[in-house]
Amino acid sequence: SSELTQDPAVSVALGQTVRITCQGDSLRNYYPTWLQQKPGQAPMLVIFGKNNRPSGIPDRFSGSSSGNTASLTITGALAEDEADYYCNSRDSSGKGYVFGTGTKVTVL
Amino acid sequence: QVQLQQWGAGLLKPSETLSLTCAVYGGSLSDFYWTWIRQPPGKGLEWIGEIIHSGGTNYNPSLKSRVSISMDTSKNQFSLNLNSVTAADTAVYYCARRNAFDIWGQGTMVTVSS
Numbered sequence: 462s463s464e465l466t467q468d469p470a471v472s473v474a475l476g477q478t479v480r481i482t483c484q485g486d487s488l489r490n491y492y493p494t495w496l497q498q499k500p501g502q503a504p505m506l507v508i509f510g511k512n513n514r515p516s517g518i519p520d521r522f523s524g525s526s527s528g529n530t531a532s533l534t535i536t537g538a539l540a541e542d543e544a545d546y547y548c549n550s551r552d553s554s555g556k557g558y559v560f561g562t563g564t565k566v567t568v569l
Numbered sequence: 570q571v572q573l574q575q576w577g578a579g580l581l582k583p584s585e586t587l588s589l590t591c592a593v594y595g596g597s598l599s600d601f602y603w604t605w606i607r608q609p610p611g612k613g614l615e616w617i618g619e620i621i622h623s624g625g626t627n628y629n630p631s632l633k634s635r636v637s638i639s640m641d642t643s644k645n646q647f648s649l650n651l652n653s654v655t656a657a658d659t660a661v662y663y664c665a666r667r668n669a670f671d672i673w674g675q676g677t678m679v680t681v682s683s
Binding site for chain 1 (some may be wrong): 615627628670673675
């Protein structure tokens with residue numbers, strides 16, 4: 462079973478703000494990465510480290526962490542943001558990695 | 570710009586060995602860790618393991634007894650072998666650069682069926 466837990470699905474109205482959460486003990490020691498995956502495509506990195514965006518990722522994506530919970534926030538969601546989102550961090554041993562269970566974001 | 574291109578057999582019978590290769594273009598294997606991840610149909614992502622240029626590896630404990638990751642620096646490629654496959658190993662397999670998982674291959678669908 463995954464050591465990182467996410468809500469299975471969330472929905473957001475076009476232009477509104479949505480927060481996706483990820484819970485796990487390893488998040489107390491490691492910042493997560495956040496990945497976006499659209500149907501039939503490979504995942505794409507959207508947030509890494511404390512709150513860093515790779516080149517080309519719009520600033521409506523932001524990340525935060527507190528205790529054992531990390532969050533990805535999309536401020537002003539667009540239709541193109543509809544996708545599955547996965548968090549990722551070190552596993553409990555600190556040697557490997559684990560992905561969250563994934564959250565399907567629907568933009569209404 | 571670094572790109573990953575992967576290939577390998579897409580249809581296996583139970584008990585056979587899955588073999589996939591990932592080539593790194595526009596960059597060197599000597600930098601970063603390189604990983605394999607898989608995704609069963611309709612399910613989430615699972616980290617399989619990783620390798621660094623020194624040849625050191627880390628594997629998912631749940632797969633460790635069956636998995637091997639290697640690299641060929643002369644070809645700038647790294648490979649995944651997973652033996653004794655079953656239907657539960659049916660998935661899309663991805664290679665990726667473990668720099669916050671910033672670069673991914675295109676994925677290879679592997680089906681295990683008798």
